[in-house]
Amino acid sequence: MKYTKTALLLLAFSLTAYAQKGKNAKKTQTREEFVTELMGKMTIDEKISQLVQFTADGTVTGPKAGVNYIDEIKKGNVGSILNATGVKYTRELQKMNLDNSRLKIPLLFGYDVIHGYKTIFPISLGEAATWDTDAVALSARVAAEETAASGVHWTFAPMVDITRDPRWGRVSEGSGEDTYLGVQLAIARVKGFQGTNLNDLNTILACTKHFAAYGAAEAGRDYNTVDMSERVLRETYLPPFQATVDAGVATFMTSFNEIAGVPATANKFLLRDVLKGEWGFDGFVVTDYTAINELIPHGVAKDSVHAGELALKAGVDMDMVGAVYLKFLKKSLQEGNVTEAQINDACRRILNAKYDLGLFEDPYRYSDDKREKQTIYKKEYLDAALHVANESMVLLKNENSVLPLNKNQKVAFVGPLVSDEWNIIGSWAATGDRYGYATSVEEGIMEVANKKNVSFDKGVEILKDDRSMIAKAVESARNADVIVAVMGEFENMTGEAASRSSIDLPGIQKEFLAELKKLNKPIVLVLLNGRPLTLEWENENMDAILEAWYPGTRGGAAIAQTLYGINNPSGKLPMTFPRNVGQVPIYYNHKNTGRPYLGPTDPEQKYKSRYTDVDNSPLYPFGYGLSYTTFDYSNLKLSSNQINFNNTLKISVEVSNTGNYDGEEVVQLYIKDKVGTVTRPVKELKGFKKVALKKGEKKTVEFEISSNDLRFYNIDMDFVAEPGDFEVFVGGSSATETKDKFVLVR
Numbered sequence: 214m215k216y217t218k219t220a221l222l223l224l225a226f227s228l229t230a231y232a233q234k235g236k237n238a239k240k241t242q243t244r245e246e247f248v249t250e251l252m253g254k255m256t257i258d259e260k261i262s263q264l265v266q267f268t269a270d271g272t273v274t275g276p277k278a279g280v281n282y283i284d285e286i287k288k289g290n291v292g293s294i295l296n297a298t299g300v301k302y303t304r305e306l307q308k309m310n311l312d313n314s315r316l317k318i319p320l321l322f323g324y325d326v327i328h329g330y331k332t333i334f335p336i337s338l339g340e341a342a343t344w345d346t347d348a349v350a351l352s353a354r355v356a357a358e359e360t361a362a363s364g365v366h367w368t369f370a371p372m373v374d375i376t377r378d379p380r381w382g383r384v385s386e387g388s389g390e391d392t393y394l395g396v397q398l399a400i401a402r403v404k405g406f407q408g409t410n411l412n413d414l415n416t417i418l419a420c421t422k423h424f425a426a427y428g429a430a431e432a433g434r435d436y437n438t439v440d441m442s443e444r445v446l447r448e449t450y451l452p453p454f455q456a457t458v459d460a461g462v463a464t465f466m467t468s469f470n471e472i473a474g475v476p477a478t479a480n481k482f483l484l485r486d487v488l489k490g491e492w493g494f495d496g497f498v499v500t501d502y503t504a505i506n507e508l509i510p511h512g513v514a515k516d517s518v519h520a521g522e523l524a525l526k527a528g529v530d531m532d533m534v535g536a537v538y539l540k541f542l543k544k545s546l547q548e549g550n551v552t553e554a555q556i557n558d559a560c561r562r563i564l565n566a567k568y569d570l571g572l573f574e575d576p577y578r579y580s581d582d583k584r585e586k587q588t589i590y591k592k593e594y595l596d597a598a599l600h601v602a603n604e605s606m607v608l609l610k611n612e613n614s615v616l617p618l619n620k621n622q623k624v625a626f627v628g629p630l631v632s633d634e635w636n637i638i639g640s641w642a643a644t645g646d647r648y649g650y651a652t653s654v655e656e657g658i659m660e661v662a663n664k665k666n667v668s669f670d671k672g673v674e675i676l677k678d679d680r681s682m683i684a685k686a687v688e689s690a691r692n693a694d695v696i697v698a699v700m701g702e703f704e705n706m707t708g709e710a711a712s713r714s715s716i717d718l719p720g721i722q723k724e725f726l727a728e729l730k731k732l733n734k735p736i737v738l739v740l741l742n743g744r745p746l747t748l749e750w751e752n753e754n755m756d757a758i759l760e761a762w763y764p765g766t767r768g769g770a771a772i773a774q775t776l777y778g779i780n781n782p783s784g785k786l787p788m789t790f791p792r793n794v795g796q797v798p799i800y801y802n803h804k805n806t807g808r809p810y811l812g813p814t815d816p817e818q819k820y821k822s823r824y825t826d827v828d829n830s831p832l833y834p835f836g837y838g839l840s841y842t843t844f845d846y847s848n849l850k851l852s853s854n855q856i857n858f859n860n861t862l863k864i865s866v867e868v869s870n871t872g873n874y875d876g877e878e879v880v881q882l883y884i885k886d887k888v889g890t891v892t893r894p895v896k897e898l899k900g901f902k903k904v905a906l907k908k909g910e911k912k913t914v915e916f917e918i919s920s921n922d923l924r925f926y927n928i929d930m931d932f933v934a935e936p937g938d939f940e941v942f943v944g945g946s947s948a949t950e951t952k953d954k955f956v957l958v959r
């Protein structure tokens with residue numbers, strides 16, 4: 214079912230319906246008055262306890278920290294708990310806390326709800342591949358509804374780290390390599406999670422992470438060093454963070470990495486000067502897991518006391534799991550190394566969030582067993598997950614239109630992930646059920662295909678060198694018209710602490726494909742993976758390749774519906790796919806250099822910025838994705854070939870569906886600033902629109918830009934546009950050559 218606007222409106226209705234309950238609560242004092250009065254009664258120990266977060270016994274998301282969180286709650290030492298889920302568990306802990314809290318200050322429950330709480334949507338990189346802000350907002354909205362109904366107040370999402378290095382496992386959690394796309398999706402997620410009023414019962418605090426530039430870890434190795442110019446930091450990595458502040462995000466999380474020698478968790482420039490100063494952020498900052506303690510191995514703190522002082526002075530409000538604030542902040546205060554004002558500011562920010570959620574009025578307002586049961590896995594949520602999964606599918610190759618399949622064909626489905634229900638919902642899948650609940654590809658196929666015409670054989674494992682099943686799988690493929698191989702990575706081969714130095718298909722999966730290739734039948738490769746992979750051999754030897762990411766609870770159904778043409782794939786790559794890992798980092802909005810290599814036709818083949826063993830071009834570029842139909846671009850028009858700083862440029866292009874299927878196309882707008890006081894990227898995404906076109910239909914797609922869209926940090930680090938020549942590119946991928954030009958004048 215195409216997720217119609219109606220369905221979205223229905224979902225919106227259900228929000229409003231619930232929202233009323235929250236709005237009816239009367240407030241006798243303003244937040245400022247209430248929190249000021251409360252803090253006036255609090256001891257310094259009680260204030261420090263608000264800055265303390267420990268992990269419960271739920272999901273494990275970091276190294277053991279050797280603290281008994283139950284004991285600490287009973288001592289009234291805790292302000293927040295992460296990794297406790299479900300109404301029963303959270304209510305139990307909340308009661309334990311309130312029974313031991315002199316001033317009845319409620320606990321705040323946080324959890325990593327990245328792409329769904331129970332109903333799991335595609336991983337964030339897959340959601341990014343939809344290039345559909347409504348779809349991404351819908352995913353966050355559904356996640357918030359299930360999370361809030363389960364007693365949890367706060368998600369540690371959106372993860373907005375821009376990254377250009379697929380060796381880094383956490384690319385799976387973000388929106389890819391592009392700042393503009395990252396900004397749009399970050400805003401959509403914050404609005405999806407937080408709704409319009411945090412007092413509403415179906416909204417949760419969002420948390421923009423990891424601040425900042427965590428995705429630029431050297432060599433793609435998690436937690437590794439980050440070093441970059443302030444210009445690159447501000448132009449490429451910070452905009453999605455700032456956009457969430459403007460969207461009203463309630464919390465931020467610091468990153469593990471250093472930036473140019475200063476760890477983010479002790480980085481006053483980042484936290485106080487930029488975030489709380491320049492951007493005016495009035496929420497609170499939590500560290501990542503034990504990140505204050507890690508200032509010692511970073512080498513900027515001589516011991517835990519020093520680490521806590523650095524963090525508080527830099528602007529960290531809450532200590533995740535590290536127990537540094539709990540154990541040492543009072544001592545630092547007594548020794549005059551931190552001030553009560555710093556502690557008060559952190560405490561106030563945290564109490565403000567609890568007030569906004571209505572927890573002081575009723576600490577158990579999120580703890581309703583009946584609501585939890587009614588909310589989890591609602592049919593409209595599962596349908597929404599299927600819709601977003603369908604939108605996330607990226608068709609990378611389709612030689613001779615081997616796809617879509619038809620039900621009369623005999624199809625041999627093979628591969629280690631063909632019947633998989635565990636990996637298909639990806640990493641960071643919160644409380645999502647895997648075995649017995651998630652729809653595998655096999656189960657999805659059985660929903661749509663003719664059962665007599667399909668077979669399923671694993672053939673190989675993902676990593677094990679076990680060839681014992683290959684013969685049987687090849688045998689069942691021998692009688693088929695088409696072979697579909699469902700392959701990829703284990704879900705835990707991406708996500709945190711999952712960097713890979715090789716990004717090939719792991720194990721002997723390629724060897725198995727080579728065996729299948731000997732049958733001389735069309736082969737379709739379906740990929741379940743959390744990062745761009747190096748697929749040169751597969752691109753050469755497969756007839757079709759469908760990038761499915763980890764598509765979530767209904768993922769197998771989305772893959773099946775796509776393979777059989779019920780869904781026409783419309784996804785576009787949010788990250789470049791390299792030819793080989795030696796090209797990394799490789800991204801579309803690169804600089805031109807003084808010796809740009811023009812490819813095989815370049816008259817100068819030696820003294821150019823290139824490799825001797827591989828072309829500079831990627832295997833698949835950013836923004837690329839095919840459809841079962843074809844789209845034609847024509848009549849690119851500019852409202853003028855000259856604009857100034859007070860008017861705008863209107864850009865229009867006609868897009869025609871020239872194929873045999875209804876479909877959707879992501880029309881992308883790129884701009885090139887030809888000359889600047891500093892070097893500029895060869896092109897930058899400045900707009901996109903996903904348009905539905907019936908076969909034979911033509912639509913005019915319009916964009917409007919102003920000089921504000923052309924701003925960058927110039928030679929003096931002023932964020933300005935500079936007069937000069939620009940080029941406009943429009944098309945269905947960053948590789949488009951459909952262009953025109955204009956001049957910006959004073």
Ligand code: GLC
Pocket residue numbers: 274275295325369422501502709
């Ligand atoms: C982890 C992750 C972070 C997560 C946090 C809490 O180490 O880096 O993304 O939100 O700890 O689980």
